[in-house]
Amino acid sequence: MEYEEINLEQFNNDELLRMKIELESEMDDIKSQLSRAEAKVHSEGLYADPVWYARAKSALRVKGRQCQQIQLMLRKNKKKKKTERPMAEHFIDICRDTLEENDFKDILEEAKQRCTDG
Numbered sequence: 001m002e003y004e005e006i007n008l009e010q011f012n013n014d015e016l017l018r019m020k021i022e023l024e025s026e027m028d029d030i031k032s033q034l035s036r037a038e039a040k041v042h043s044e045g046l047y048a049d050p051v052w053y054a055r056a057k058s059a060l061r062v063k064g065r066q067c068q069q070i071q072l073m074l075r076k077n078k079k080k081k082k083t084e085r086p087m088a089e090h091f092i093d094i095c096r097d098t099l100e101e102n103d104f105k106d107i108l109e110e111a112k113q114r115c116t117d118g
Contacts, residue, residue, distance in 0.1 A: 006066075008073040016077075020070045023063045030060045 008016065034056055037048035096104055 008069060011073075013074060013077055016070050016074055020067055020074075023067050023070070027060060027063045027067070030056055030063070034060070 011019070034053075037053065037056075040046045040048070092108075095107065099107070
């Protein structure tokens with residue numbers, strides 16, 4: 001089975017979550033097929049085709065690895081989002097540092113008023 005690595009950075013979190021859910025569903029299907037094949041061995045003594053069995057196990061590993069990579073990217077995106085501050089926050093900090101305290105408070109109150117009015 002060919003394993004092609006995908007550049008996950010091109011996807012947003014919603015797309016990553018959809019991909020992860022799809023992979024997990026495919027993994028569940030493969031696990032179910034493997035369980036049925038193993039049950040046949042125990043109940044009827046019939047072994048599955050060894051090539052099919054090897055491919056199924058390989059696909060399960062690949063899909064599991066892809067799920068882990070997606071999960072890592074989701075964590076990375078979450079951490080990145082936490083550390084990024086919007087420009088407005090930087091602007092407020094600069095105003096707080098450079099303006100007189102009363103001027104800063106007046107401007108801040110005006111901004112709050114505009115947020116509630118609009």
